[in-house]
Amino acid sequence: MTAAEPTSAPTAEGVPAPVFRAAEVRDVPALVALVESAYRGESSRAGWTTxxxxxxxxxxxxxxxxxxxxxxxxxxxxxxxDGALAACCHVERRGSAAYFGMFSVSPLIQGGGLGRQVLARAEEWARAAWGATAMEMTVIEQRADLIAWYERRGFARTGDFEPFPYGDERFGVPLRPDLRFVKLAKRLDRDGS
Structure with a gap:
């Protein structure tokens, strides 16, 4: 699997097949807009990942x-x-593991199964491109619903936490004083499970 190789997966009748590809510099503005719409502001409230x-x-x-x-x-x-950006994620090699982040699905189509497909494709990428044996991520601890979604997909809490970068507005302006990240991990078996 190469970074530039677009692929699509079968889909339910009437729903366009998603096309997966590696982002390019020209995609940056659309990616920023998607991530912001999925997590911040009024538009994010249309989905459950806000x-x-x-x-x-x-x-x-x-x-x-x-x-x-x-x-x-x-x-x-x-x-x-249909040529429109619907979802994205970032995958990065970190030793024998891969880090999964910046996972975003357009709020208007959340809950339809695309997120599961994106996560599966990221896991497949990490195994195929880097031989990764685990996938890791961090999630804001107060996002119990999101953590539960990942746990249903095989991730588990590691017991490790990371502080939220208070004072660095590049990551947002916290509305409460107790935010922190919980680390989740999942073993990636060679057989794709």
Whole structure:
């Protein structure tokens, strides 16, 4: 599997097949808009992944997304339906594991199964491209619903936590003083399970 190779998967009748491909620099503005719409502001409240009750301000910006595209052993996978950006995620090699982040699905289509497909494709990418044996991520601890979604997909809490970067508005403006990240991990078996 190469970074530039677009692929699509079968889909339910009447729903356009998602096309997966590696993001390019020209995609940065659309990626920023998608991530912001999925997590911050009023538009995010149309979906269930909103963080608007925890944070105001930005989730990311063009410079941060462009930097992810430039990193070695890093890919931003995006998903298009009918030529429109529908979802994305960032996958980065970290030793024998891969880090999964910046996972966003357009709020208007959340809950339809596309998120599961994106996560599965990210796991497949990490195994095929880097031989990763585990997938890791961090989630804001107060997002119990999101953590439960990942747990249903084989992730488990590691017992490790990371502090929220209070005072750095590049990551948002916290609306409460107790935010922190919980680390989740999942073993990636070679057989794809």
């Amino acid at each position: 963080e608007a009750h925890l944070l105001e301000g930005q989730r990311t910006d063009a410079a941060a997304v462009a930097e992810l595209l430039e990193r070695p052993d890093s890919v931003v996978l995006l998903v298009e339906r």
